[in-house]
Amino acid sequence: MTDTQPSGAEKMFGDFAPALVHFTDDVLFGEVWKRTDLTPKERSLVTVAALATNGNTEQLVFHLGLAKENGNTEAELIEAITHLAFYAGWPQAMAAMAAAKKVFRN
Numbered sequence: 001m002t003d004t005q006p007s008g009a010e011k012m013f014g015d016f017a018p019a020l021v022h023f024t025d026d027v028l029f030g031e032v033w034k035r036t037d038l039t040p041k042e043r044s045l046v047t048v049a050a051l052a053t054n055g056n057t058e059q060l061v062f063h064l065g066l067a068k069e070n071g072n073t074e075a076e077l078i079e080a081i082t083h084l085a086f087y088a089g090w091p092q093a094m095a096a097m098a099a100a101k102k103v104f105r106n
Contacts (some may be wrong), residue, residue, distance in 0.1 A: 040070040045080060048072075052081055052096035053088035060096060064103040074104045077104070 006014065009024035033043060037056055044067035073081040081100060085093030 041067075041072055044070040044072055045076070048077060048096075049080060049084060049088075052084050052092055055092050055095055057095050057099040060099045061103055064100055074100075078104075 007021070007025050008052070009103070010022045013021050014099075019058050033040070044063065048060065048067050051057075051063055064077060068074070078097070078100060079094055080098045
């Protein structure tokens, strides 16, 4: 990344796993997220759905905030998680909703 501030990946793993930082910053956020066939809003919604479905609530917290920055409303994200309960499983949706409440109400 070109920011002067270290990225989240750099802060967490910079001297421990520099290759992972590179792939996160330069490939995932530097290339994949910049592709134009999906808008950032759409890309965020897909990412939130995938993380919620897989129960990755630690990463979900970050991506719910990013989804808001990318134009998704809290209501849209809550509705998406509610909808996922029927396709991804109730426990995953409950865990994802707890993460959303943490992000949106705390």
